[in-house]
Structure formats: C-alpha cells, structure tokens
Amino acid sequence: MRIAVFDIGGTSIKYAVSDEKANFLLEDSFPTEAFQGGKAVIDKIIQTSMELKKTWEIEGITISSAGQIDNENGVVVYATDNIPGYTGMEVSKLIHSVTGLPVEVENDVNCTALGEHWMGAAQGVKNFICVTIGTGIGGAIFVNGELFTGSNYSAGEVGHINLYPNGKACTCGNNGCYEKYASSLALQEMVEETFNQKINLKLFFENVRSGDQASRQVLERWVDHLTTGLQSIVHTFNPEMIVIGGGISAQGDFLLEYIHDSLFNKLMPNHKSNLSIKMAKYENKANLLGAIKHFYSKM
C-alpha cells in the first residue's frame, strides 16, 4: 500500500510517496507560504495529493504538522499565528472530502519522536523525551513505549517551561519561557549581542571549535540555559534518554559533550545512572518517518 506523506515546516512542505517500510518512491517539496493562511496550505496539500493519487495510486495521506494536533480526528487544537487561521481547522476532514482517502495528522515534534523511535536514535527505548531546538523549542514525551499526548493532545510544550519569571516576553503571553533562552534563535541573539554583528550559527560553532574564548563563553551560557530546562524535564520524567532534534543537532558530539557535562552537574545521582543523551539520527527525515509510522499504526 502506497501513501503520501507531508511534513509542513515553516518555510517548505516536504513530501514523499512511501510504502509501510518507509521506502520512498518519490521525494519533493514546495514552499509553505504560511502567511497565506491555513486554508491555502491545506489546499496545496489537496492539490498535490490529487496528482499523486493519479500518478502513484496512493491509498492514504499522512501529515506531520506544526501546532497542537488532535491526532485521532486530525484537527488543529491550537496553532500560533505563524499559519493564520490554522487553529480549529479540521484537516483530515477537509482533505478526505476532496480526495476520498483516509487522512492522518500528527504534531511535528511527536512525529520526530515516532520516527526516531522507529528507525533512529531511540530504537528500543521505552521512556524518552524528544526536544527539538530551532526558532522555538518543542517536546515530545514517550512513556512505556508510547507517545503521551495529555488530556487534550497538548502535552510536551516544553518550550514554555518557565525558566525566569521576570524574563523576556514570550509569544505565549508569559515571561521568561525556556525557548526565549535556549532555542537556536536565542543563541543567535546572544551571539549578535556579544559580538555586535551578524554571525551565523555555522560560523559561530566553527569559532568555538577553533578555540575562540569569547565564543566558547557564549556557548557555555546558552548551554547553561538549555540544561536548566532539561534538568526539570529529567527530574519530572526520569527518562532513559533525551533525544535532541532540530537544526542544532547537526553540531553532533561536539555540542553533545557540552550539554552532557552541564546537565549531569545538575541532576540527582539516581537520575543520571541510566540516562543517555543523543542527537536525533534523522535531522530532516524524522518527521516524515514518524507520520508514516503514525498512519500505519491507525490501520
């Protein structure tokens, strides 16, 4: 059985035609143009799906999406204004009504976790937390081998853990949220404030690696914010593993060492003994894999 799988990202929508073993027969993408609103985004997915139905005879559609998603009914429970009008949208129903195909939708960070559990860093791990670090910070919680989605499909909003009650204003309406201090964007801001010029993160990490003291100090401050949040997460869930996803995971073992050392200094001994931290194996593909896994688990 072939299905179409979509990953709605901030700038592009990646898609593929896949079988149940995640063999991709086709891979492509188109711009999200989120500013045009939820309806326009879903219309483009419908259009592409109709083409794929004709050419590849797909028999289902699965979507990894931003926002808090009712993964049973394929409804957007809540989304920020990054995609205007997306909150409340009945995505599965809309796409099904035109294509006639079964449609599944799951939150993107949950898809990362599902993908990493299926084929990546968290294979065989029953209790883990996936933290994705990008412009914000997302979280997914795996308990006893299954996703924990909360009472209203909204669990895992770790980006809004309160780190500093009198801190920077956040898009959620509170002050001092974790993601204002420990996201990639927050690191970018710290770098620019320190050096008073635009330096992209790739170059910044190169500077740290080549031994620049000032850069290293900025990284250590950022890692300290990051692990202050992870400290609460670990003490709450006592996971076997933390999987770190998002663009920052490209920094690999070099960054992992900083995070490990800083975090383990903040943990109670019994929380360290069987905890490991890994970077996600699939930086870009995990969401597609997770959405595929989600679809077939509903069959």
Ligand SMILES: [Zn+2]
């Ligand atoms: Zn917040």
